[in-house]
Amino acid sequence: MGSIKWKMATLYMALVVTVMISSGVFILFTLQNNSYREVFRQNEYTAERIVDIFGMQTLSEEDTPQKVFGTILTPLMIENINTSAGGDDTKDIYLLSDRGDLIYSRDPDITTADLSSRALIDVQSGQTMKKIYVHKLTDGNTVGDYALSFMLPQNKQSYIIFIRQSMTSVENNISRLTADILITTMIGITIAGVLALLMARSVSRPIVELSDRTKQLAAGELVVEPETGEGAGAEDASKKGKGKRVSLKERSTHDELDQLELNFNDMAVELTTSINELKAMEQMQKEFVANVSHELRTPITTIKSYVDTLLDSDLEDKEMSRRFLTVVSHESDRMTALITDLLELSRMDAGQIEKKKEPIEMGRLMLTCLNDLEWDAGKKGQDIEWAQDVRL
Structure with missing residues (x-):
C-alpha cells in the first residue's frame, strides 16, 4: 500500500x-x-x-x-x-x-x-x-x-x-x-511536497485498514471494532453481531474512504450476524433431528416390545392379544401422524401451505402418553396414577 x-x-x-x-x-x-x-x-x-x-x-x-x-x-x-x-x-x-x-x-x-x-x-x-x-x-x-x-x-x-x-x-x-x-x-x-505526503498518508490510511480487514475476512476472522458502546460489553456485542449500530444516515463523515470503511465494517457485522444465525439454525436442526429420532424410536420400541411379548406369550389369551394389538395399531398411527407432521413442516418451510393453529384436548393427550408408558412401567413394577383436572 x-x-x-x-x-x-x-x-x-x-x-x-x-x-x-x-x-x-x-x-x-x-x-x-x-x-x-x-x-x-x-x-x-x-x-x-x-x-x-x-x-x-x-x-x-x-x-x-x-x-x-x-x-x-x-x-x-x-x-x-x-x-x-x-x-x-x-x-x-x-x-x-x-x-x-x-x-x-x-x-x-x-x-x-x-x-x-x-x-x-x-x-x-x-x-x-x-x-x-x-x-x-x-x-x-x-x-x-x-x-x-x-x-x-x-x-x-x-x-x-x-x-x-x-x-x-x-x-x-x-x-x-x-x-x-x-x-x-x-x-x-x-510546501506542496510536505502537504502531498500528509494528504497521501491520510488518504491511504483507510485503504490500508480496509486491506487488513479484507485479509481478516479471507482468513475467517470476522471480529470487527464496535461502532458504539464502551468497554467489554460493546466488544462482546460486536463479536456476537448484536451490538447497537449507527446507520449510515446518522454518521457525520465527509470522507468517501472513511465512508467506505464504515460500509465495510457494516458488511463484516452483517456477515458475523448471518453466520451466528446460521450456527443457531444448525443447532436447532440438530436438536430437531434428535427429537424426531426420539419420537420415532419411542413408538417403534413400544411396537417391538408388544410384538415380542405376543410372540413369547400364549396367543390363546385373546383379550391380552387384542389389547396388545390395539397398542401396536395406535403406535403405528402415531408414527404415521409424526411422518405426516414432518412432511407438513417441510411444505411449510417451502411456503406451500399456511400455518394454522388449532385447539387440542390436553386430557386426551395425557391419556395417550400414559398408555405409551404403562407397559414399560409395569415391567419395572411401577404403577402410574393420574387424576384428570375437570378444566382439561
Whole structure:
C-alpha cells in the first residue's frame, strides 16, 4: 500500500509543479508583452508628436529638413516629449529619407548601415507598425525599433522617423521577476511536497485498514471494532453481531474512504450476524433431528416390545392379544401422524401451505402418553396414577 501513497504524492507534486511553472511562464509572457506594448505606445506617441511639431515649422530656402529636425530634437524638447509619453530618455531618434538614407542623427558616428532594422523594411513597404521590433545588436544590447513614415507638407516629400530604444530596463525587470518566480516556485514545491505526503498518508490510511480487514475476512476472522458502546460489553456485542449500530444516515463523515470503511465494517457485522444465525439454525436442526429420532424410536420400541411379548406369550389369551394389538395399531398411527407432521413442516418451510393453529384436548393427550408408558412401567413394577383436572 506504500506504493499507492507515493504514487498519490508524486501525482500531486506533478500537478503542483505543472501549475506553478505554467503560471510563472504565463506571468512572464504577460509582463513581457505588456512591457513591449508600453514601449510601442511611448514611441508611437513620441513619433507622432515630432511629426506634428515638424509640420508646424516654416521652411525657408536656407532651412533644410535636417536643420529643422535638429532644431526640434533639442535635449529639452526630447525630455518634454518623453515626459508626455511616460517614457525615459533611453531612446535615439533619427530622420531618414523614404529610401532609408540617414538624414539626421545626434550621434555623428551613426551610419545608415547601423540602422538596419525590420521596422524600416516594413515601413518602406507601406505597412503600418503594430508592435515594437525587439532584437539584439552586435554589441549584445537588446533594443526596440519603431518607425513612422510621414509626408512634410512644406516640400511634399516623404520621410521616416526611426526610434531605437534600449530595452535594458525591461529585461532587468523580467530577470528580477524570473528570479522571484523561481524562488517562489521552489518554496511552493517544498510546501506542496510536505502537504502531498500528509494528504497521501491520510488518504491511504483507510485503504490500508480496509486491506487488513479484507485479509481478516479471507482468513475467517470476522471480529470487527464496535461502532458504539464502551468497554467489554460493546466488544462482546460486536463479536456476537448484536451490538447497537449507527446507520449510515446518522454518521457525520465527509470522507468517501472513511465512508467506505464504515460500509465495510457494516458488511463484516452483517456477515458475523448471518453466520451466528446460521450456527443457531444448525443447532436447532440438530436438536430437531434428535427429537424426531426420539419420537420415532419411542413408538417403534413400544411396537417391538408388544410384538415380542405376543410372540413369547400364549396367543390363546385373546383379550391380552387384542389389547396388545390395539397398542401396536395406535403406535403405528402415531408414527404415521409424526411422518405426516414432518412432511407438513417441510411444505411449510417451502411456503406451500399456511400455518394454522388449532385447539387440542390436553386430557386426551395425557391419556395417550400414559398408555405409551404403562407397559414399560409395569415391567419395572411401577404403577402410574393420574387424576384428570375437570378444566382439561
